[in-house]
Structures are given as C-alpha cells and as structure tokens.
Amino acid sequence: MKVKSALLMLVFTIVTVLTGCEPLMVLDPKGPQANRQAHDIMLSIGIMSFIVIVVFAILIYVLIKYRASKASPDYEPPHIEGNKWVEMICVGIPIIIVAYFSFVSVQSNYIVEAKPQVYKDKEPLVIYASSSDWKWHFSYPEENIETVNYLYIPTNRPIEFKLYSYGPITSFWIPQLGGQKYAMSDMVTTLHLAADKPGEMMGRNANFSGKGFAENMFNVTATTEKDFDKWVKDVKKTAKPLTEKKFNELLKPGHLGQMTFTGTHLGFSPAPEHHHSGSSKHEEGHTGNSQMDMDMSEHQNHK
Amino acid sequence: MEFFQRFAIPNPSLAIYASMVAIGLTVIAIIAGLTYFKKWGYLWREWLTTVDHKRIGIMYLISALIMLFRGGVDAIMMRAQLAVPDNKLLDAQHYNEIFTTHGVVMVMFMAMPFIFAFMNYVVPLQIGARDVAFPRLNALSFWLFFFGAMLFNLSFVIGGSPDAGWTSYFPLAGNDFSESVGTNYYMLAIQISGLGSLMTGINMITTIIKMRAPGMTLMKMPMFTWATLVTNLIMVTVFPVLTVALAMGTMDRLFGTHFFATTNGGMDMLWANLFWVWGHPEVYILILPAFGIYSEIISTFAGRNLYGYKSMVASMVVISALSCMVWAHHFFTMGQGALSNSFFSITTMMISVPTGVKIFNWLFTLWKGKIRFTVPMLYSIGFIPLFVIGGVTGVMLAMSAADYQYHNTMFLVAHFHNTIIPGVVFAMLAGLTFYWPKMFGFMLNERIGKWAFWFLSIGFCLAFFPMYITGLDGQARRMYTYSEATGFGPLNMVSFVGAGVMAIAFALIVYNVYYSVRYSPRNIGADPWDARSLEWATHTPVPEYNFAIEPQVASSQAFWDSKKKGHELFPGKLEKIHMPNNSGVPFIMSAIFFVWGFSMVFSLWIPAIISVIAIFACMAHRSFEKDHGHYISVKEIEETETKLRGAN
Numbered sequence: 001m002k003v004k005s006a007l008l009m010l011v012f013t014i015v016t017v018l019t020g021c022e023p024l025m026v027l028d029p030k031g032p033q034a035n036r037q038a039h040d041i042m043l044s045i046g047i048m049s050f051i052v053i054v055v056f057a058i059l060i061y062v063l064i065k066y067r068a069s070k071a072s073p074d075y076e077p078p079h080i081e082g083n084k085w086v087e088m089i090c091v092g093i094p095i096i097i098v099a100y101f102s103f104v105s106v107q108s109n110y111i112v113e114a115k116p117q118v119y120k121d122k123e124p125l126v127i128y129a130s131s132s133d134w135k136w137h138f139s140y141p142e143e144n145i146e147t148v149n150y151l152y153i154p155t156n157r158p159i160e161f162k163l164y165s166y167g168p169i170t171s172f173w174i175p176q177l178g179g180q181k182y183a184m185s186d187m188v189t190t191l192h193l194a195a196d197k198p199g200e201m202m203g204r205n206a207n208f209s210g211k212g213f214a215e216n217m218f219n220v221t222a223t224t225e226k227d228f229d230k231w232v233k234d235v236k237k238t239a240k241p242l243t244e245k246k247f248n249e250l251l252k253p254g255h256l257g258q259m260t261f262t263g264t265h266l267g268f269s270p271a272p273e274h275h276h277s278g279s280s281k282h283e284e285g286h287t288g289n290s291q292m293d294m295d296m297s298e299h300q301n302h303k
Numbered sequence: 304m305e306f307f308q309r310f311a312i313p314n315p316s317l318a319i320y321a322s323m324v325a326i327g328l329t330v331i332a333i334i335a336g337l338t339y340f341k342k343w344g345y346l347w348r349e350w351l352t353t354v355d356h357k358r359i360g361i362m363y364l365i366s367a368l369i370m371l372f373r374g375g376v377d378a379i380m381m382r383a384q385l386a387v388p389d390n391k392l393l394d395a396q397h398y399n400e401i402f403t404t405h406g407v408v409m410v411m412f413m414a415m416p417f418i419f420a421f422m423n424y425v426v427p428l429q430i431g432a433r434d435v436a437f438p439r440l441n442a443l444s445f446w447l448f449f450f451g452a453m454l455f456n457l458s459f460v461i462g463g464s465p466d467a468g469w470t471s472y473f474p475l476a477g478n479d480f481s482e483s484v485g486t487n488y489y490m491l492a493i494q495i496s497g498l499g500s501l502m503t504g505i506n507m508i509t510t511i512i513k514m515r516a517p518g519m520t521l522m523k524m525p526m527f528t529w530a531t532l533v534t535n536l537i538m539v540t541v542f543p544v545l546t547v548a549l550a551m552g553t554m555d556r557l558f559g560t561h562f563f564a565t566t567n568g569g570m571d572m573l574w575a576n577l578f579w580v581w582g583h584p585e586v587y588i589l590i591l592p593a594f595g596i597y598s599e600i601i602s603t604f605a606g607r608n609l610y611g612y613k614s615m616v617a618s619m620v621v622i623s624a625l626s627c628m629v630w631a632h633h634f635f636t637m638g639q640g641a642l643s644n645s646f647f648s649i650t651t652m653m654i655s656v657p658t659g660v661k662i663f664n665w666l667f668t669l670w671k672g673k674i675r676f677t678v679p680m681l682y683s684i685g686f687i688p689l690f691v692i693g694g695v696t697g698v699m700l701a702m703s704a705a706d707y708q709y710h711n712t713m714f715l716v717a718h719f720h721n722t723i724i725p726g727v728v729f730a731m732l733a734g735l736t737f738y739w740p741k742m743f744g745f746m747l748n749e750r751i752g753k754w755a756f757w758f759l760s761i762g763f764c765l766a767f768f769p770m771y772i773t774g775l776d777g778q779a780r781r782m783y784t785y786s787e788a789t790g791f792g793p794l795n796m797v798s799f800v801g802a803g804v805m806a807i808a809f810a811l812i813v814y815n816v817y818y819s820v821r822y823s824p825r826n827i828g829a830d831p832w833d834a835r836s837l838e839w840a841t842h843t844p845v846p847e848y849n850f851a852i853e854p855q856v857a858s859s860q861a862f863w864d865s866k867k868k869g870h871e872l873f874p875g876k877l878e879k880i881h882m883p884n885n886s887g888v889p890f891i892m893s894a895i896f897f898v899w900g901f902s903m904v905f906s907l908w909i910p911a912i913i914s915v916i917a918i919f920a921c922m923a924h925r926s927f928e929k930d931h932g933h934y935i936s937v938k939e940i941e942e943t944e945t946k947l948r949g950a951n
Contacts, residue, residue, distance in 0.1 A: 022790065025777040026708045040705040041775075048695035055662065055691045062669040063684065066605070067676070077672045082611035082664075090663040094656045098649075101702060105648045108704030109641035133480075163638075168475035169571055171636060171711055175777045179707020181636045184572065185474065185565035189638030206711035206779045208468050210480055211395045214782040 025175045030201065030222070031194045032116040033178030040108050047097065112178065115158045116194040124158040124192075127151070128264070128271055131183050131205060132166035133253035134212030139264035143232045146242050148250065148259040150219040154228035155198055161191040164271050166251055171207035174220050180206045188273045195222035215255055235260050244268040309905055313463045313483045314396045323460045352885040354438035357845055359445045360424030361742060364735070366449060367417040370408050373456065375809060377405035379802050382766070386799035388787040398783035399466040400485070404459070406469025410585070411493055412452040414723070415500060417731040418592040419448070422507055422531045424738060428838035428845065429525045431516030431854040436509035438883040439925075444499040444506065446893030451496025454900045458488035462904065465489040468781065470582070471552070473563030473574040478556055484904050490553040491900040495893075497545055504538035507531055516837070518856035522616070525836040525859055526602075526609055530595025533619045534588050537626060541584040548577035557906060572637055579630035587626040589723065591619055593730030594661060597683045600733055601665050603834045604680035605672030608860060611664040618657035625654045635703040636710050644703040651701035658694060662687060677832070678752035682733035685760050686725045693721030696771070711781075714774025717767045724763055732759075732812065740831045744844050745823040751815040758808035765801025769794035835863035840872055842947040848880045851940050880935045892921040 022028075027042070029035040111117065115124060128139040129151075138147045151174075153159055163172050163183035172191060173180035181191040205216040223231065242261035247269060250256065312319055337343050350358060380401050384393045393401065427435055435441050458464045465485035467476035476486045511532045515524065524532075552574065554560040561569040602609040609615060631639065631647040665687060674680070696718040700709050709715055732755075740746045770778075778791050785791050830839040840862040841850050852873040857864060864870035899914035901907075 024772065024775040026775045037705050037708050040702055041699065041708065044699045044702060044705065048699060051695055052691055056688055058666050059687055062666060063674060066669060066672050066674050068673045071673045075673055077605065077607040079608050080610060082614065087611055087614050090660050091656060094659040098652045098656060101652055101698065102649045105702040105704065106645040108702065109644050112704045112707065113641040168480055169472055175708065180710055181638055181707065182634065186571050202777060204779060208781040210475060211399065214395060214784050
C-alpha cells in the first residue's frame with residue numbers, strides 16, 4: 001500500500017509540476033465523488049506509466065541491439081515460430097492488470113452512482129437541473145425557488161441532481177464535484193454529488209448542443225448550510241415569482257445572465273419522470289403555482 | 304428565384320466564396336486540360352470504366368490523399384481558432400461546421416478509402432489471384448464511395464455544411480435544431496458511400512475465401528490478408544446498422560417521422576446507440592488493416608518471420624468479436640446505471656489484452672532480427688510507443704466512473720487521435736511508401752521521407768499531448784472559444800504549433816512524390832525491399848493478369864521460401880487467362896446515385912424519383928447483359944512477360 005501511495009504522490013507531483021502551479025481542475029476535487037474519480041485517474045496513470053515504460057525499454061533495447069548496421073553482413077535472422085510460455089506471459093500479465101482495473105472500476109461505479117458514503121446519514125437536497133438552448137435552469141422544489149445559470153449548494157450534504165433537457169442532449173458537469181451526466185428530453189437522470197468545503201466552482205454543459213455551446217456555463221457556489229438557508233430566505237424576500245409565460249420566454253434559444261425566481265417550473269412544466277415518451281408536455285400544466293401573480297419582473301442576480 | 308434560394312449558403316464567409324472560385328477554376332482547368340490533350344477517351348477507357356483491382360486501388364489512394372488534404376485544412380483552421388483565448392478568426396457556426404466535416408471527412412472519406420486502397424491493390428496479389436471475386440461490383444463500390452464523397456464536399460458550396468458533429472447526435476441533428484440542409488448531406492452522402500463499403504466487404508470476403516492460390520490454407524495467409532478478412536467480416540456485420548440508422552435519420556429530417564425526435568415518443572439516445580453499434584467496430588475496421596500493414600513491414604525490415612503468427616490471428620479474431628460488445632462506452636454518462644456501465648467497462652478493457660499480444664509479438668519479431676531503418680519501418684517503429692500511449696489512455700477511459708470526468712473533454716480528443724494517427728495514418732503512410740514501387744515502378748525518396756516522418760511524429764506529440772492536460776483541466780471538446788481566465792491558452796498554442804509542424808510533414812510528402820517522379824531511378828526490379836510475400840513475386844509494373852502462372856504456396860511467406868529455400872513458386876506452364884471486361888455501368892449508376900442524393904438533400908422529389916427508376920434500370924441492364932469477359936492468349940502473355948523481364 002505504501003509503495004502505491006508513494007507512486008501516486010510521485011505521479012501527481014509530476015503532473016502538477018508539468019502543468020504549472022495550479023492543479024488541474026479534475027485532479028483538484030472538492031467533494032467525495034470527484035475525490036474517488038481523481039483517485040481512479042491517478043491510480044491508472046501510475047500503473048499505465050509503468051506499462052509504457054516497459055514497452056519503451058524493450059523497444060529501445062531491441063532497436064539498438066538488432067539494428068542491421070551493427071550486425072555482420074552474413075547474419076541471417078533465425079526463423080522463430082513463437083513460444084508458448086512467452087505468449088502466456090504476454091496474455092497473463094495484461095489479464096491480471098485488467099482484472100484489477102475491472103475490480104476498481106466496478107467498485108467505483110457503485111460508489112459514484114450512489115449517495116456519497118461520508119454523508120449517508122443526511123437527507124439529500126434535491127435539485128432539478130434542466131437545460132435549454134443555451135442555459136441551465138435550477139429548480140429547488142423543497143425551497144420552492146428557481147435560478148438560472150447559477151447554483152447555490154450547501155456543503156457537507158448530499159445533493160441529488162435530477163437532470164433533463166428542453167432540447168438537444170446536454171451534459172451536466174461540475175468537474176471539481178464529480179463527473180458529468182447527460183440531460184435528455186425524454187427521461188430524467190440522477191447525479192449524486194456533494195461538496196466538502198465552501199467555494200466557487202465552474203459548471204458547464206459538456207455535450208455539444210449547437211451554436212451557443214461554448215458559453216453554456218454556470219457558476220457554482222458551495223456555502224455552509226447556515227449561509228445556504230440565509231440565501232434561500234433572501235431569495236424568497238427579494239425575487240419575483242416564475243410564471244409559465246416568463247418560463248416559456250426563458251426557454252427561447254439564447255444566452256441569459258444569472259436570474260432568480262420564487263416558485264419553480266416543475267408545476268406547469270414537469271420533468272419527464274413518469275412517462276417515457278415526451279408527448280404533450282403541457283397536459284399537467286396550470287395545477288401548481290396558482291398562487292403566483294402575473295408580475296413579469298425578475299430579480300437580476302448581481303455578479 | 305425562390306427555387307434557387309435554397310441552394311444559397313446560409314452562413315457565407317469570405318473563405319467560402321474564395322473556395323467557390325478556386326473550385327470553379329480547378330474544374331475549368333481540368334476540363335480544359337483533358338480536352339486540350341485529348342485525354343477524355345483515355346480517362347474513360349483506362350480509369351472510369353476499369354474493373355482492374357489495381358487501378359481501383361490507385362483511385363482510392365488518390366481520393367484518400369485529396370480528402371486528407373481537405374480534412375487537414377479543417378484541422379488547421381480549428382487549431383488556429385483555439386490557439387489564443389477569445390479568438391475571432393471563426394464564429395461558432397463556422398467552427399461547428401468545420402469540426403463536423405473534419406470528423407466525417409477523416410473517418411469516412413480519408414481513412415476508409417485509404418484502407419480500401421491497400422485491400423484492393425495488395426490482397427489479390429498477396430493471395431495469388433487475378434482480380435477480386437466480383438470485379439464489376441468492386442468498381443461500383445469505388446464509384447459509390449467517390450460520388451458519396453463528392454456529394455458531401457458539395458455541401459461546402461451549395462446549401463451549407465453539416466454542423467451537428469461527426470457523430471450527428473439527434474435531437475440536435477433534427478430539423479428543430481439544425482435547420483440548414485447540411486445534415487441532409489451528412490445522411491445521404493454517408494449512406495451512398497456506406498453502400499459501397501458494404502459491397503466491398505462482401506467482395507473481399509468472397510475473394511479471400513474462394514480465390515487463394517493452391518496450397519495457401521487459411522493459416523498460411525499473409526497477415527495483411529488475415530487482417531482484411533477479419534475487417535471485412537466486421538464491416539458486413541455492422542454497416543447494415545449504419546444504413547438503417549441513416550435511413551431513419553433521413554426519414555426524420557425529410558418525411559417528418561419521430562424516431563429520434565423530442566416529441567411524439569421519439570427516443571433521444573436511440574440514434575447514439577445505433578450510431579455507436581456501427582461506430583465502435585468502425586474504429587477496428589480502420590485499425591485492423593493498419594495492424595496488418597505493420598505486420599508485413601516489421602517482418603520485412605526485421606528480416607524475420609512474424610513472431611507468434613497464430614496468436615496474431617487469434618488476437619484479431621478476439622478483437623473483432625469484442626469490438627461489437629463495447630459500444631456503450633461512448634456514453635457511460637447516459638445514466639444507464641452502475642451494472643450496465645460495469646459490463647461495458649470490463650469488455651472495453653478486455654480489448655487491451657489481445658492488442659497487447661500484438662504489440663509484444665511485433666517487439667519479438669524485431670528480436671534477433673536485422674533491422675533496416677527505411678521510411679516504412681520508421682513509421683512502424685514510431686507507431687509502437689505512440690500507439691501504446693493511446694492504448695493505455697483508452698484503458699483509463701474505459702474505467703467508467705473516471706470516464707464521467709474524461710467524457711466530452713479534450714482528454715478524449717487526445718486519446719482517439721493518439722490511436723488513429725499513429726495507428727491508422729502512420730500505417731497508411733508506411734503502406735504508401737512500402738507499396739509505392741509496386742504501384743508506380745519507382746521508389747519514393749528515402750531522405751525526404753525520413754524528414755516527413757520526423758516532422759509528423761514531433762508535430763503529432765506537440766499537437767495532441769497538451770490536450771490530455773487541458774482535458775483534465777476542464778476544457779470541453781467542440782468549444783469554439785474559451786476565455787483567458789480558464790488558462791487553456793498556452794497549451795492550445797502549443798497544439799496549434801504542432802498542427803503546423805504536421806502540415807509541413809504533409810507538404811514534404813507531397814514534395815517527395817513530385818521529387819521522386821522526376822528523379823527516382825526506374826530500374827528497381829520487382830522486389831526492391833527484399834520482401835517476403837507473393838505481391839513481390841510478380842513483375843513491376845504488375846501486368847493486367849497479375850501472375851502469368853498461378854503460384855504454388857507452402858507457407859505464409861511463399862516468396863521468401865522461393866528466394867531462400869528454393870521453393871518452386873511457378874511450377875505450371877502458360878495457359879490462356881480469363882479476364883473481366885471493362886464496364887461503364889458502375890460509373891453511370893453511381894453518378895445517378897449522386898443525382899438522387901442531391902435531389903433528396905433539397906427535397907426535389909421529381910428528379911429523386913427519376914433517379915431511383917434509372918438506378919433500377921441500371922441493375923436490370925446488368926441482369927440481362929451477356930458479358931462473359933475475354934481471354935488473354937498465351938502468345939500475348941509471352942510477349943508481355945518478355946517485355947517486363949526486359950524492363951527489370
């Protein structure tokens with residue numbers, strides 16, 4: 001174990017030094033899921049470097065030893081069919097490595113696809129993250145608020161993102177919290193993340209979705225649970241409600257700044273959770289959020 | 304006037320107008336040249352109507368090189384746009400069109416014809432056959448590919464290029480989100496050339512199964528022939544999936560069906576699944592023939608038989624089987640759950656085992672050899688370390704949990720270029736240099752070739768290794784620009800420089816052709832590399848009938864046996880040879896396919912229906928045609944043989 005971690009540290013240092021001072025985003029995790037993924041990445045870089053070095057060493061050796069300019073003019077290379085034992089080693093060692101990686105990979109799959117282990121006693125915060133060309137809408141059903149293009153999350157609490165799309169397939173990605181997952185129009189996918197420490201992070205759509213794709217980013221702020229509750233209270237006090245008409249306006253292709261609303265779009269435009277086909281999205285409309293008035297102004301979040 | 308508006312370019316720019324003028328002038332120059340030198344008849348008789356596998360191979364080769372140039376220009380423009388942050392060289396729309404066409408052109412219209420070129424030229428010679436099993440079908444394959452490629456490239460100047468990525472994921476590629484006709488071009492052009500690929504698959508399998516020289520059992524076939532056989536089996540298995548997917552996509556776009564739409568029960572990820580059921584085996588369709596070429600070259604220039612022949616064959620068969628079981632690793636992030644991801648993660652990693660066997664076998668082939676560092680050998684040796692790096696990053700990507708972080712980033716882009724360029728492109732350039740003397744009767748200059756190799760290798764490392772780092776730093780692929788604050792700038796500049804160095808390498812290769820045409824000696828004999836398999840046993844240039852007498856084979860390196868062990872290669876005596884006749888039907892039929900595709904792109908139904916009728920008419924004509932080929936008499940063969948012996 002000691003050798004392995006020493007090797008990991010070594011590789012990590014080399015990668016960091018090679019790329020300047022700042023650590024690479026994916027290798028600078030701020031949550032348990034990203035942590036696991038960074039661990040897998042460093043582990044595989046370590047073992048794979050070893051394989052690369054072995055192949056390089058054999059190649060350089062044979063090239064130097066058996067080059068024609070060094071051999072005597074009448075040297076005739078022998079006819080060698082192959083050797084059972086050599087070939088078994090060439091199959092055996094890769095199989096052992098692949099078996100080990102498979103083990104790690106399967107284990108990690110179940111870890112990143114579940115509620116983060118360290119916070120397993122805590123109730124997750126559910127956030128619906130939906131994309132439209134080329135922005136992100138974040139609905140907090142429990143808090144009954146919605147934001148556009150920015151995300152506030154509490155630290156030390158599991159977060160369950162429910163992802164879907166109002167258009168092309170997009171991919172919800174906050175590199176420092178964990179890997180990405182697709183958002184699609186005909187189903188809802190679930191991504192489990194959590195943040196360990198307060199801080200600002202970059203989030204974006206990683207899957208190409210047309211003209212406005214490059215700018216399809218959002219800001220993530222992780223704060224303590226106390227600050228998060230305070231933010232929710234502030235929003236409820238200052239933000240204007242989200243109406244269906246306003247929401248449909250937001251869906252139009254383009255870029256918007258950051259926005260904040262009370263209420264969510266889940267009432268009149270629910271997530272495609274229960275039925276597979278995307279037929280007639282509005283049949284369940286106008287049930288929730290009837291308490292909202294038609295005030296169209298919005299609270300522009302200052303940045 | 305309204306009728307003509309549909310042909311306009313939706314997002315014109317100066318570069319596109321300039322290209323239109325350039326294309327127009329080139330076409331006029333070609334027509335004028337052919338007319339002035341009275342070469343129309345020559346062109347028609349010797350090339351457009353030919354059914355000779357060697358000429359078809361050469362036409363594939365020329366097409367591939369032209370498409371390599373086009374795809375390369377796209378690549379340079381992309382790297383130039385990303386070289387500095389907030390660059391204004393290209394806007395989002397043009398950048399999207401460029402990376403889409405770069406991908407399609409490089410995979411479908413560069414790499415595919417390149418491997419077809421070698422399959423066509425080399426395989427019949429390697430197995431001692433006079434042609435492929437269905438020579439006229441072979442011509443049809445080529446012309447379908449050619450007109451498919453032309454149709455795709457036409458999108459640049461008429462109607463607008465596709466812009467939904469080479470993977471063309473729906474719903475983005477649907478009418479709601481891609482309004483221009485660009486994606487119609489994508490669907491129909493790939494469909495037409497894909498039909499050609501499927502026919503090639505059938506043709507090559509039949510040729511290899513039925514037409515091997517006496518004595519050549521399956522386990523005595525040269526490795527490139529084995530690679531071709533396995534490749535074509537994959538092709539016949541998976542190309543129908545692409546055909547169906549493209550047909551469904553075409554119907555979604557033209558006839559209002561909802562297979563992949565966001566409404567009325569359409570399924571978002573159905574396209575992605577179908578596409579990759581074809582798309583993943585497709586990368587093995589490209590890499591296995593490349594492995595075959597490396598096997599031939601490494602064994603030739605190590606002066607040794609290929610180490611572990613049986614395990615080489617077995618590993619290819621295992622790779623081909625596994626390649627059809629890994630497609631979902633292209634979207635681990637779809638949300639299919641841990642169990643499904645675990646399955647595809649493990650099958651993907653398993654591919655590294657047979658691939659590793661091949662790498663070690665090549666290393667052991669060099670062992671105790673007598674290694675000559677010629678240009679083809681340099682590419683083959685450069686391939687091993689670079690491809691190993693690409694391979695191990697592939698294993699990293701196969702770890703599905705970690706893939707959530709690699710997916711859609713420059714890390715992935717670095718990985719697949721790291722396998723395709725040293726894997727496929729190096730192999731094609733190695734094969735080009737290796738088989739050039741057989742094809743054209745003179746060698747390419749070694750000195751210039753070595754310079755090109757070093758420029759290409761160093762340029763490759765500069766261009767693609769930085770992407771591994773920017774990918775891990777959060778640079779998503781397909782972004783047309785990024786802000787300075789991201790810090791991606793310096794490494795992207797390095798990539799741009801690398802792309803420039805690779806462009807110099809390509810220029811050197813072109814210059815090498817020019818230089819060698821002018822200055823290379825022509826008296827090189829039939830076997831300039833001291834090679835081992837049958838294609839070197841016949842004359843250079845290869846006569847129409849390939850071998851005057853059918854060769855007798857006793858091992859996988861029959862020609863080597865005849866040189867070193869006194870194996871008698873041609874024990875029989877001259878007999879008249881039956882050869883197929885030329886035919887203009889494949890060319891005409893493919894041209895009609897082109898008209899059909901173009902009409903479909905622009906929803907011009909009347910010409911589309913007329914073309915379909917004409918296509919069936921061509922097939923009917925073939926059914927009723929009585930064409931039994933012709934014989935080459937013994938006297939003619941004797942004359943040709945004497946002449947060729949004199950030439951050498």
